[in-house]
Amino acid sequence: MPELPDLQVFSRNLTKALKGKTLAKVHVLNHKKLNVPVKELQEAIEGQILTEVKRVGKELHLEFKNGHVLGLHLMLHGQLSLFNKHSEQKYTIIELLFDDDTGLTLSDFQAAATPTLDPQDPGVPDALDFDLDYLKEKLAATRTAIKTVLLDQHVLRGIGNAYADEILWDAKLSPFSASNKIPDAQIKVLAKSIKHVLEDAEKQIIKTHPDIISGEVRDFMQVHSSKKKQTSTGETIHQKPVGSRKTYYTDEQQLFS
Known part of the structure; x- marks a missing residue:
């Protein structure tokens, strides 16, 4: 599934x-x-000028000059393709x-990808735009494993x-840590790792796949890989x-329980 850095490039x-x-x-x-x-979708956006395509969470939002938005959620296997005159997808x-x-075109052999006219704002901060105090508050409220919280x-x-795996490795924080047991100093490290890992991944994708609008690029990842046995720093990778x-x-990722 394409994640935040992929969708940023798309x-x-x-x-x-x-x-x-x-x-x-x-x-x-x-x-x-x-x-x-x-018919309602057609009346809303046909004849309208596309002003921008934005990433919002895990969705792409096609914004039109009249204020309407077409949201596209690719889900697990959705594919985007540009075409001229006729699509072969x-x-x-x-x-x-x-x-x-x-x-x-938006296509999906599982028919799970979803278009939405004028998707509602869920009122949840983006992973590239959140406040440290907000993160501390959310983690303090649950004993759930930190990886599960990051995916929520x-x-x-x-x-x-x-990217949850990559972020937690970068922060040297075990994915099995109870969220409310993580000290404030480590949460601060985690917050920095979230932004650093996601922003760096976007740069890596642009470097090797500058024109990509579909799929996912994972070959630069440090720990989330079924093919790697060790990280670039020699740490053994467990799954x-x-x-x-x-x-x-x-093993170098610290567990708080």
């Missing part, structure tokens, strides 16, 4: 490709995934065709399984589930 590249274009037609091939009737959920014959989109938006998630970690 949003930049899609804005570059589509900004200023007028949406001529929207086709919804899987209307069950849409939150409104197809299978399993298409929604297709946007602009006035210059360029287009964008009702606490911070944007972090997924792979164990946290809940239903595969979790990669090292």
Whole structure:
């Protein structure tokens, strides 16, 4: 599943490709995934100029000049593809065709990816824009394993399984630590690691895949890898589930319980 750094790059590249274009037609091939009737979506955004594509949490938001927004959540296997005049994509959920014959499709062989007209703001801070005191408050309120808390989109938006492992390794904090047992000094380190790891990952993706708008890039990761046995610093990588998630970690990550 694409995570925050991937989606950051997608949003930049899609804005570059589509900004200023007028949406001529929207086709919804899987209307069950849409939150409104197809006609309502068409009336809202057809004929409108696309002003920007933003990442919001784990979604991409296509913003139009009239104020309407089309949210796209790729879920686990959603794919975005640009096309000219005609799309060759299978399993298409929604297709946007602009006035210059360029287009964008969202497809998913599992039919789980979701388009949403004018998605509501959940009122949860983004993983790149949160207050340290907020994080301390959330962690103090639960004994849940810290990795599970980082994955909770009702606490911070944007972090997924792979980057939770990378963040916790960078902070030298065990993913099995009870959240309310983590001292303030370590929470401060964690907060810095969240922003550092996510921002650095975006730079790494741009460096090797500058035009990417779909998929995920993981080859630069330090610990979250089924192929690696050791980190770049020589630490042995272990793998164990946290809940239903595969979790990669090292013995050097401190456990608070």
